[in-house]
Amino acid sequence: MSTATIPQTAAALSSSIKHIGRNTVLSQNFSLFATNTSNRFRRSRNLTVAMSTVSDPIEVCVKDSVTSPGKLGDCPFCQRVLLTLEEKHLAYDLKLVDLSNKPEWFLKFSTEGKVPVIKLDEKWIADSDVITQSLEEKYPNPPLGIPPEKASVGSKIFSTFIGFLKSKDPNDGTEQALLSELTSFNDYIKENGPFINGKEVSAADFSLGPKLYHLEIALGHYKNWSVPDSLPYVKSYMKTIFSMDSFIKTRALPEDVIAGWRPKVMG
Secondary structure (H helix, E strand, C coil), X not given: CCCCCCCCCHHHHHCEEEEECCEEEECCCCCCEECCCXXXXXXXXXXXXXXXXXXXXXEEEEEECCCCCCCECCCHHHHXXXXXXXXXXXXXXXXXXXXXXXXXXXXXXCCCCCCCEEEECCEEEECHXXXXXXXXXXXXXXXXXXXXXXXXXXXXXXXXXXXXXXXCCCCCCHHHHHHHHHHHHHHHHHHHCCECCECCCXXXXXXXXXXXXXXXXXXXXXXXXXXXXXXHHHHHHHHHHHCCHHHHHHCCCHXXXXXXXXXXXXX
């Protein structure tokens, strides 16, 4: 794969972050830091699965932070893609996009101005569903796919969370709708966990995990609400996912999550 030739302004270039192997090299205003590679959740898989490699870093555009420019923004769909890249040990070139002032170089290949977008086989691909499936097909090791019958597990949690977050009426049933979905997920994990696909983390966890992270922060801030202790398997699942090295590396700042949801709460 050839090196990308995307016209970029100096400001855009300063937001480019190159991730190679398990180290992250931050250009210009960023410093070099190393990532802990002792993640116990992927250790067993690494014993039998060869590491995926690419000749050049995969270019990926994600949301820039609105509270601390130069850091990852609060998009759970962007984090889903980054988690996939991290868990597949793929080198990537991270480009942070200010969505309030989208640069021309970005709009040339993302006509709708949406993130995440990645460049794969010289083609730009949008939509986290399409991106993660494309990565799975091109780089099948380690495998992150999930059986179709498990793909919908926990899929309604995010929409019911948004409904409750936006609600102004405590008696409109939105809280109960969220609790119902979380209870179903709690029961599923109790019988089938610790992850959605059993013992191994999968693409389904990388889709749901960032959404639960937003749920925890946004509802805690705006509603003073948290997952009840009566749902211990949900709480344990969240703790496990949130503590993964790849999740810590790709998560948004809590203040970005709060700022990101403010228009929906106040609007």
